[in-house]
Amino acid sequence: MPTEKEKMLSGAAYDASDPELRNLFHKAKDLIAKYNASFTTDAALRDKILKSLLGFAGKGAYIEPPFYCDYGENIFFGDNVYLNCNCVFLDCAKITIGSRVLFAPNVHIYTAYHPLNAKERVVKGKIVDLASPVTIGDDVWIGGNVTILPGVTIGSNVVIGAGSVVTKSIPSNTVAFGNPCKIIKRLELL
Numbered sequence: 001m002p003t004e005k006e007k008m009l010s011g012a013a014y015d016a017s018d019p020e021l022r023n024l025f026h027k028a029k030d031l032i033a034k035y036n037a038s039f040t041t042d043a044a045l046r047d048k049i050l051k052s053l054l055g056f057a058g059k060g061a062y063i064e065p066p067f068y069c070d071y072g073e074n075i076f077f078g079d080n081v082y083l084n085c086n087c088v089f090l091d092c093a094k095i096t097i098g099s100r101v102l103f104a105p106n107v108h109i110y111t112a113y114h115p116l117n118a119k120e121r122v123v124k125g126k127i128v129d130l131a132s133p134v135t136i137g138d139d140v141w142i143g144g145n146v147t148i149l150p151g152v153t154i155g156s157n158v159v160i161g162a163g164s165v166v167t168k169s170i171p172s173n174t175v176a177f178g179n180p181c182k183i184i185k186r187l188e189l190l
Contacts, residue, residue: 008092008131009074016092016129021071028053028072036065058099063087070112078138083107092131098138098156109134109148137172157187 002010004018014021031053038046050057053072058079067087069075074091078099086106089095093111111131114121121128134148137156144162148154153169160166161177161184170176175185 008129009094011093011130011132013128013130015126017126024071024073028069031072032068035063036067038065055094057081074111077101084144092129093133093150095133096135098136098140100138101136101140101142103142104144104146104162106145107142107148108146111150113150143177157189159187 002012003020004014005020005024007014008021031049035046035049035053038049050061050063054075054077055073056076058077058081060080061077062081063083064085066085067083069089069091071091074093075089075095075097077097078101080099081097081101083103084105087103088108090110090112095109095111111134113130113132115128115130132151134150135153136142137154137158139156140154140158140160142148142160143164146160146162146164146166148166152166154160154166155170155172155174157173158170159175160170160181161175163179164177164181165179166181168180170181170183173187173189174183175187176183
């Protein structure tokens with residue numbers, strides 16, 4: 001029988017109050033509190049915390065505090081990823097981010113969601129949680145106040161305009177923005 005963590009990562013309904021998941025959640029919150037309180041001049045401490053928190057952080061990965069996530073261990077960064085302040089990554093499923101990706105302030109990535117049918121959201125007094133991974137390619141710029149919803153893939157060489165709500169996958173070599181986010185322009189390859 002799969003664990004609640006295995007269910008969560010596979011996209012099946014899971015119980016977020018499971019003791020293993022709660023322990024991982026609390027561990028991540030402790031590391032986030034330390035990271036957010038650390039001095040910008042203490043690069044060694046910050047790198048150590050990120051290596052303990054994230055599933056993987058490539059060379060040159062930098063997060064401007066404050067940063068928030070659920071578990072951390074389900075977040076994977078390529079090289080030279082930059083997150084500006086107030087980013088929130090709800091990583092109940094895997095979040096994979098390529099190299100040379102820039103995030104403006106207040107970007108939110110959600111992998112967690114709940115059933116649309118109200119009768120399916122709470123079963124036997126428990127909230128039903130689901131999760132679907134988010135993937136972002138290389139050389140992407142995500143503008144300020146963007147929200148990326150569960151299951152979305154953003155290709156490489158993409159610009160997502162400020163204030164967008166990304167509800168569906170966006171192909172490589174495009175500029176997209178809006179609510180819902182739509183492709184506005186195709187980009188030439190260099």
